[in-house]
Amino acid sequence: MASRIVVAHGYNAAPDRHWFPWLVEQFEPGVVRVATLPNPTSPEPEPWVNALAATVGRVDDETILIGHSLGCITTLRYLERMPGPWRLRGLILVAGFVSPLPNLPQLDAFTTPPIDVHSLAGNIEHRHVFGSDNDTTVAPKFTAELARELAAPLTIVPGAGHFVDRLGCFSIPELLPVVNGMMHSRVP
Numbered sequence: 288m289a290s291r292i293v294v295a296h297g298y299n300a301a302p303d304r305h306w307f308p309w310l311v312e313q314f315e316p317g318v319v320r321v322a323t324l325p326n327p328t329s330p331e332p333e334p335w336v337n338a339l340a341a342t343v344g345r346v347d348d349e350t351i352l353i354g355h356s357l358g359c360i361t362t363l364r365y366l367e368r369m370p371g372p373w374r375l376r377g378l379i380l381v382a383g384f385v386s387p388l389p390n391l392p393q394l395d396a397f398t399t400p401p402i403d404v405h406s407l408a409g410n411i412e413h414r415h416v417f418g419s420d421n422d423t424t425v426a427p428k429f430t431a432e433l434a435r436e437l438a439a440p441l442t443i444v445p446g447a448g449h450f451v452d453r454l455g456c457f458s459i460p461e462l463l464p465v466v467n468g469m470m471h472s473r474v475p
Contacts, residue, residue, distance in 0.1 A: 301323070382422055404433070417450075
């Protein structure tokens with residue numbers, strides 16, 4: 288089976304926004320799919336997790352999941368609910384968080400109850416977190432906390448903000464070597 292990549296977008300986003308179209312273009316047709324998560328301007332955890340589950344189906348050793356912002360914790364919730372045993376090739380989280388954000392209390396329902404990120408990490412072969420040094424939506428300390436809990440390398444992209452189109456982010460070149468490395472690694 289060939290690798291497949293499924294992306295979960297964030298709050299106020301859609302599959303045709305930010306850097307998602309660029310990522311789709313980097314691979315053969317059909318490799319990357321960006322989930323359409325319902326009501327992105329007023330998201331609710333259950334419909335988002337259910338929509339992501341419907342897009343992904345069952346994860347396996349050929350699956351790489353990528354989350355952006357609210358899509359990160361949605362992806363973690365989806366994995367948390369997956370009946371075991373399961374194994375995931377790779378997980379990449381961009382500008383993610385697992386704790387409530389003081390500036391976005393309307394998203395608190397996604398962070399409660401807390402996720403046992405550490406227990407999920409054992410089922411994920413490759414993990415990587417991306418953040419920026421000047422993200423005003425998800426403060427860098429929240430993304431760093433996520434990387435620590437996931438025991439994942441953290442790549443800081445200087446000046447990338449929240450990795451959104453309104454701030455000029457239409458690609459994340461630093462993401463490609465990480466995705467390609469995950470795609471071409473073989474699990475023993």
